[in-house]
Amino acid sequence: MHVFAWIAAGIVIVSLVYLSFVLTLAEWLAALRKGEAVTLLPERQGRAWPLWTQVALVLLGLVLCAGMFYLLWKPLFPLPSGTAPILGSLGLLLYIAGCACVLWARHALGRMWGISTSRNVKLRDDHQIVRSGPYAFVRNPMYFGWWVAMFGLLLLYPVWMVFLMLIFSVIAFTGRARREDAVLAERFGEAWSEYKRHTKFLIPFLY
Numbered sequence: 001m002h003v004f005a006w007i008a009a010g011i012v013i014v015s016l017v018y019l020s021f022v023l024t025l026a027e028w029l030a031a032l033r034k035g036e037a038v039t040l041l042p043e044r045q046g047r048a049w050p051l052w053t054q055v056a057l058v059l060l061g062l063v064l065c066a067g068m069f070y071l072l073w074k075p076l077f078p079l080p081s082g083t084a085p086i087l088g089s090l091g092l093l094l095y096i097a098g099c100a101c102v103l104w105a106r107h108a109l110g111r112m113w114g115i116s117t118s119r120n121v122k123l124r125d126d127h128q129i130v131r132s133g134p135y136a137f138v139r140n141p142m143y144f145g146w147w148v149a150m151f152g153l154l155l156l157y158p159v160w161m162v163f164l165m166l167i168f169s170v171i172a173f174t175g176r177a178r179r180e181d182a183v184l185a186e187r188f189g190e191a192w193s194e195y196k197r198h199t200k201f202l203i204p205f206l207y
Contacts, residue, residue, distance in 0.1 A: 004085070004088065004089070005088075008088065008092050008156055011092065011095075011096065012095065012153065012156070015095075015096075015099050019099065019102060019103075023103075023106065024115070025058065027113070028115045029051075029055070031114060031115075032051060032054060033051060036114065036122070036124065037114060037115055037122065038114070038115060038116055038117055038120040038121070038122045039054060039120070040054050040057050040058070040117070041053065041054065041057065068161060068164075069161050072159065072160040072161035072164065073159050073160075073161050074159055074160050075158060075159055075160075076158045076159060076160060076163055077158070079158065087155045087156070087158070088155065088156050090152075090155055091151075091152040091153065091154065091155025091156030091157075092152065092156055093152065094148055094149070094151060094152025094155065095148075095149050095152030095153050095156060096152075097148060097149075097152070098145045098146060098147070098148030098149025098150070098151075098152055099145070099149050100145070101134065101141055101142075101144065101145025101148060101149075102141075102142050102145035102146055102149065104133055104134055104141070104145075105133060105134050105135070105141040105142040105145060106142065107133065108130055108132050108133030108134060108135055108141075109130055109135075109142075110130075111124070112124065112127060112128060112130055116176055116179070116180055117176065117179075119179065121179055121180050121183040123183065123184075123187055127187065129184070129188055129191060129192065129195055131195065134204070135199070136199070137199060137200065137204045137205065138199055138200045138201070138202065138203065138204045139177070139181065139195075139196070139199050139200070139201055139202075140173070140177045140180075140201065140202050141204070143169075143173040143174075143176075143177055143202060144202055144203060144204065146169060146173065147166070147169060147170060147173070150162070150165055150166040150169055151166060153165075153166075154166055173202075174202065177201065177202060181196075181201070
């Protein structure tokens with residue numbers, strides 16, 4: 001179990017760094033510099049906040065998150081003897097599957113990808129509806145993949161911090177997905193309505 005724990009921790013750390021920083025944060029900062037990304041702060045007097053302010057806000061969030069990890073890395077409940085290896089193995093498989101779904105969806109989106117918030121969605125001038133890859137089945141596969149990954153992480157590390165991350169992501173991403181749905185419906189009209197009739201909202205084949 002000691003070797004498995006080190007392997008699992010390595011996979012989780014490397015994948016989180018790649019998804020959060022390399023794939024997401026770096027691309028968002030590049031798009032923000034070009035004016036192609038949403039901002040974390042609303043405009044004031046018709047002007048966007050400086051780039052350094054946005055970066056400082058992200059760094060502050062990371063510091064607060066690190067503090068929460070330190071305080072809330074406590075077991076949800078005691079596990080029965082012998083169940084930890086089984087739950088850990090299942091959790092690692094689900095975590096890898098969820099990350100793979102996120103990467104598959106990101107690849108399918110290509111240049112149509114962009115970060116949004118629950119209040120702010122920014123489409124490209126030449127934005128198109130993506131129907132390939134997982135988008136042939138569900139309209140928000142990246143959010144679904146993240147939930148699967150977080151649930152797997154919860155089985156691997158059944159602590160309060162991971163549990164709260166899962167709950168927060170469900171609430172935040174559901175609201176964000178509804179906002180994106182509304183913006184895309186406004187932009188594409190009947191084409192979006194036709195796409196919706198053949199896909200699920202958040203969970204493939206179910207919802």
